[in-house]
Amino acid sequence: MAVAWLIWPLMLSLTALSANSLTEAESLLKFKESLTNTKSLDSWTLDSEPCGGTQRWFGLLCNKNSVSGLQIEQMGLTGNIDVAPLLDLPGLRTISIMNNSFSGKIPEFNRLTSLKSIYLSNNRFSGDIPSDYFARMRSLKKVWLSNNEFSGHIPLSLATTSPLMELHLENNQFSGIIPNFTQPGLADVNLSNNRLAGEIPPGLSRFNASNFAGNSDLCGAKLATTCTQPGISTAQISADGDTKDDYKSKYYIAFGILGLFFILIIFFLLFLKKRKGTLSTSEQDNTEDQQIQVTIEGPRTGGSRQGMPSSFRELRTDLVMVNKEKGVFDLEELLKSSAHALGAPDGHPTTSGGSVGSAYKAVIASGVKVVVKRVTVMNEVSIGVFAQEIKNLGSLRHKNILTPLAYHSRRDEKLLVFEFIPNLSLLHRLRRRGGGVIGGEDDSNLDWPSRLKIIQGIASGMCYLHRELPFLTLPHGNLKSSNVFLADDGEPLISEFGLQRLINPDAQSQSLAAYDSRDATVSPKSDVFSFGVVVLEILTGKSPPPDLAGGANLADWMDLIDPTVVTAARGDKVVWDEIENVLRISVRCIGEDPDRRPSMIEVVDELTMDDFVSIET
16 A cells, blocks of 8 residues: 555656646747748648658658658747747657747757757847857757847857857957867867957967957957967856956057957058059050960860960959968969860760859979869859859868869959869769779769769759859759769869859849759759759669759659669669669659748758768758
8 A cells, every 4th residue: 555655646747747848849839929920931830740741841851751850941030039839749859940029038959958950040139148158958969040130148158059050150249258169079060150269279379360360459360460378278267158368368459459450450551552553564465465375175176176365464453362271372373274174075965064154274384284264154244243252252161062273353354263174064963984994993984873963962062052052042043963073072062152143133043043943942952953853864874864853753753863873773672672772752843832832951850860960061
């Protein structure tokens, strides 16, 4: 009897817990009640399942019929987010509410201690974030808080979140000293355009100066401002983010400003000296044209016979470097380099010319090989707009995108300079089967693991572009197999992205949207359509049919899969399941209704089966 009385309270508590537990659908609908302007979430109804096979609720990521991610982006949502209902989603690992209109203090997402990714960028959140906010989020890998109005110190608990891989705090009002981030896996950091002060800590010294730009009181690492006194270490920052010795902080800042003043004087004197030297040689420049030595490769007939345009010789202004990872060079070095037009002696479209202009390969004296693109379809855009857009693109960093190295801009002449990738394009690797060696590798070796790696890499790069360029209607705009190159390690490199706002209106229909999705209104889902077509190319090894809008029966596509891929799957159920999964995703991507196509984040999630964060996005 005594044992029964001891067990009875436990039974009551378990019964109460069961009664208070909500289904995933009920939890999400309760969460929705805390939001306003929710028309985009009309698919959230109790007469369907959140992760139903045919009617998945819009804005959800699912894993094995359970909600794994909340991705409600660009919906104009507002309200006071109630996090409590989300506690009843045990599989929830990622939350993205980017590009909405939420405001006020940061919601209590830290109650969701199993989250791996949190994306709050491009809202109007404000105020301080408590120093211990992230302390219990032991699995957190990706934190995106950029383009808000957060203030106060960077939470110290972020620096102790051991698996952290990505941190974006740019364009806020964070102030004070930067904590010392020591996580070995931290690969992507942006703290630019805040009010941070003091020395960049050792744990972040490996990152480029651009990651800290717009913080006038920062010094050290790769910044132009040298610290005059030792920096304040993380150990000197108290739990609430304040420094223990405010007087010392002001002392260091004062000496930093004084040092900056002297540096400015030196730069001014150097500028005057350089300007004087430029003026003294201007007359010589006016009488001697700078020449490009043109050499033609390939047959004497066909598109590759043309060399660098003669108008290049008249260029006077310099190149502007936007990515210095391959070295620094100027226009004079480029004009003096040997070069040849990139053509297609085998009859295929040009490998690097694309649809935004003609392309030329040049070898700089330092040995760097580059591709110079003459983009005539952008001549109507102003020089200032062109410069700003290309600088933005040049600041992007991802292993699966090919960022521009430099640009030259005049009213009637605009050039883009990229790294030359010797392995040519994915288009050539898929078409020139059994016809020799490209990039030192027999094309017949494009086996299923290689193809899957390419597909996952393209998805990862596209996901990154969609997250970094949310202000563009078409974050890429021209994704096709000829605009994907293969690095030596087999990773794909996506090129010709983010150019939508620069192309002349009358040329956009020919230069953008590589494949005709027949969407009434172009959107990021048009990019998704193009991704689906590229995946089908990789699976079948053939050019896509002219009309793909609306997709096709899954079984029809199974009959078209490349024999190399089919051979790899023979007798291996795991491989066959991978192929079926990839094919199913691609068919969804080319669906006729853009709203029913997956987002790129969903694509990455489904390609990795268990958790999309295992791919670098």
